Amino acid sequence: MAEEEEIVGEVEALQAVYGDDCLLLQTYPPSFHLHIKPRTADDSSQQFVEAIIGIQAGSKYPDEPPAIRIIDSKGLDEQRQKQLISCISERASELSSCLMLVALCEEAVERLSSMNHPDGECPLCLYPLVAEDSGSSEPFMKLMSCFHCFHCECIIRWWNWLELLKESDAPTASGSASSSGSIRDQDEESRRKCPVCRKSFLAKDIEHVLDFVKTQHAVTSSRSEVNNEDKILSSVSEKLRRAKFDAILKLQQEKGGLIEIKKHEVLRPGIYLPQPAALPSTASTEEAKEQQDKDLAANSRTNSSGSTNKPNTSRARNSSTKKHQGHNSRKQVAQSSRKQVTQWVKKENSNAT
Amino acid sequence: MSASSASSRKTLSKIACNRLQKELAEWQVNPPAGFKHKVTDNLQRWVIEVIGAPGTLYADETYNLQVDFPEHYPMEAPQVIFVPPAPLHPHIYSNGHICLDILYDSWSPAMTVSSICISILSMLSSSTVKQRPEDNDRYVKNCRNGRSPKETRWWFHDDKV
Numbered sequence: 265m266a267e268e269e270e271i272v273g274e275v276e277a278l279q280a281v282y283g284d285d286c287l288l289l290q291t292y293p294p295s296f297h298l299h300i301k302p303r304t305a306d307d308s309s310q311q312f313v314e315a316i317i318g319i320q321a322g323s324k325y326p327d328e329p330p331a332i333r334i335i336d337s338k339g340l341d342e343q344r345q346k347q348l349i350s351c352i353s354e355r356a357s358e359l360s361s362c363l364m365l366v367a368l369c370e371e372a373v374e375r376l377s378s379m380n381h382p383d384g385e386c387p388l389c390l391y392p393l394v395a396e397d398s399g400s401s402e403p404f405m406k407l408m409s410c411f412h413c414f415h416c417e418c419i420i421r422w423w424n425w426l427e428l429l430k431e432s433d434a435p436t437a438s439g440s441a442s443s444s445g446s447i448r449d450q451d452e453e454s455r456r457k458c459p460v461c462r463k464s465f466l467a468k469d470i471e472h473v474l475d476f477v478k479t480q481h482a483v484t485s486s487r488s489e490v491n492n493e494d495k496i497l498s499s500v501s502e503k504l505r506r507a508k509f510d511a512i513l514k515l516q517q518e519k520g521g522l523i524e525i526k527k528h529e530v531l532r533p534g535i536y537l538p539q540p541a542a543l544p545s546t547a548s549t550e551e552a553k554e555q556q557d558k559d560l561a562a563n564s565r566t567n568s569s570g571s572t573n574k575p576n577t578s579r580a581r582n583s584s585t586k587k588h589q590g591h592n593s594r595k596q597v598a599q600s601s602r603k604q605v606t607q608w609v610k611k612e613n614s615n616a617t
Numbered sequence: 618m619s620a621s622s623a624s625s626r627k628t629l630s631k632i633a634c635n636r637l638q639k640e641l642a643e644w645q646v647n648p649p650a651g652f653k654h655k656v657t658d659n660l661q662r663w664v665i666e667v668i669g670a671p672g673t674l675y676a677d678e679t680y681n682l683q684v685d686f687p688e689h690y691p692m693e694a695p696q697v698i699f700v701p702p703a704p705l706h707p708h709i710y711s712n713g714h715i716c717l718d719i720l721y722d723s724w725s726p727a728m729t730v731s732s733i734c735i736s737i738l739s740m741l742s743s744s745t746v747k748q749r750p751e752d753n754d755r756y757v758k759n760c761r762n763g764r765s766p767k768e769t770r771w772w773f774h775d776d777k778v
């Protein structure tokens with residue numbers, strides 16, 4: 265049976281290993297909180313989950329295993345929280361009567377590392393971003409500006425679709441975009457809006473995925489790609505393509521393309537800017553929201569200079585004679601603040617094509 | 618969006634089918650309050666019953682929405698109209714066409730039938746007056762040849778200008 269001294273020694277070792285991540289509440293019997301992150305998360309951008317677990321030993325430790333619970337966690341749904349605790353507890357009973365604190369902490373980090381993936385569904389296809397049985401998952405990516413995640417294939421399909429629309433709209437769109445001095449703010453080609461939150465992002469956010477697709481489909485024009493998507497998906501080269509996507513995903517992870525999603529922020533298709541009341545009140549979310557609001561405000565200013573993805577705006581102004589007094593947009597439930605200063609205008613079909 | 622009207626008569630792509638099946642399954646588990654999907658075997662056209670929310674001008678009134686999905690849904694917005702008789706509302710024309718930006722320019726592929734329904738109900742619920750849009754007669758006359766609302770040029774106008 266372990267002496268108190270030995271246990272105190274164990275706690276010292278624990279603190280040496282985990283440093284600031286270990287918050288010691290009591291030396292004997294040992295009780296502490298451990299802040300655990302996935303092993304891959306030295307670069308915080310590769311991190312989807314984290315947790316603080318509480319380990320509390322009783323006076324009969326180590327003959328009786330310590331109590332283990334989750335104090336706080338991010339990105340872990342209830343099921344994974346339970347799984348995490350039960351794995352650590354299981355390890356604890358295996359190690360019964362040994363000094364096990366460091367081993368338990370390692371087990372915790374190990375388990376958490378295996379759970380380092382985001383929750384929820386791809387907002388475009390509604391299938392899970394990460395399949396529970398793993399292995400069968402599609403590669404996914406995140407938008408750096410807003411942290412929304414999509415399957416690579418899904419966001420590329422969407423991107424190509426917009427490119428296609430732009431082509432067909434080219435006569436109206438090209439004028440202002442090319443003559444602009446400030447590429448960063450004005451060049452329409454370099455910006456898109458997230459399908460979920462409409463926060464604008466730069467093309468470079470996803471260009472590593474796009475570049476790849478371009479090389480894969482150099483022979484196929486973007487137009488036919490949309491039409492042939494089903495064929496492409498079932499083709500023999502698909503496996504190869506998937507493998508390359510995986511490689512790209514890795515690259516993208518290195519570039520810091522991964523995220524941390526909180527359970528209550530699970531990507532819900534169709535929901536735009538979250539209602540303030542429904543927002544989790546963590547600092548990071550608030551910051552993101554603030555940033556978002558700023559961006560929206562900025563957008564509404566750029567809007568009036570005709571640089572958004574609504575090439576119609578300038579025409580609307582020019583054709584004021586044909587304009588109807590429209591309806592205001594209060595009917596929108598979850599729309600951006602930009603919409604509050606806009607108004608509906610309907611024009612008779614001008615049969616543009 | 619000129620591409621949309623042309624393709625809306627084509628059959629659904631595989632991706633559109635998968636997505637709609639997923640939406641339908643989710644709807645069956647968790648339908649938006651006040652809506653009932655009238656089950657048919659036609660995945661490409663949904664008919665959805667709407668019941669006006671209690672305490673609003675449309676309380677207890679029942680209407681039908683018809684949702685037609687284009688080949689490349691959800692890249693393209695579905696066509697959503699009220700099956701006449703449409704509710705009397707300043708943004709709803711008597712032919713059932715709905716002036717709601719998310720159905721046209723502000724559509725995003727991250728939206729779903731369910732989220733559209735919620736927007737439409739919210740639009741109904743916030744109405745303070747039961748009347749047609751001012752230009753109803755002219756608009757409806759222009760649509761007499763069966764034009765889709767997606768062919769109407771709806772857009773935002775910055776009212777500060």
Ligand SMILES: [Zn+2]
Pocket residue numbers: 386387388389390391414415418
């Ligand atoms: Zn997807």
Ligand SMILES: [Zn+2]
Pocket residue numbers: 407410411412458459460461462463
């Ligand atoms: Zn987003």
